[in-house]
Amino acid sequence: MTGALPFVTRQQALPVGIVLVVVVIALLAWALQLMQSAIDQQEFSLMLAGCLVCSAAVGLATVMVMTLNGLLL
Template sequence: MEMPPAHPLIDSVWALPVGLVAIGVIVALITWALKLMQSAIDQQEFSLMLAGCMVCSAAVGLATVMVMALNGIPL
């Protein structure tokens, strides 16, 4: 059975604004993760390091979904 061609989930008119907003959110998440990890080093607190890793993985997941949505890769 042949799969139909994939279509982007977001119209091409909205691709640039949505992409820029998503990139801003991703940069903010990574900045927050780095601040959490720096606090973890300063306070020698392992739970803050784990929190930083979780925030960073959320940023990676958001970037992955953004690329898939804007390029028409099926979710």
């Protein structure tokens, strides 16, 4: 695809990257908290929720790396 505009400019890449890293870290902390509650309460649904939140964080990190490096899908 020729002539495509970048999603973020060079000046926006650092602030967007920092915000997304903070969001990913917050999601991982929440996932760990859910999993710890699952162990304490012996509740499978909380463990499943923690795994889903963790997979969302991994997906967000993947898209962040692809976007900030200018990779196309």
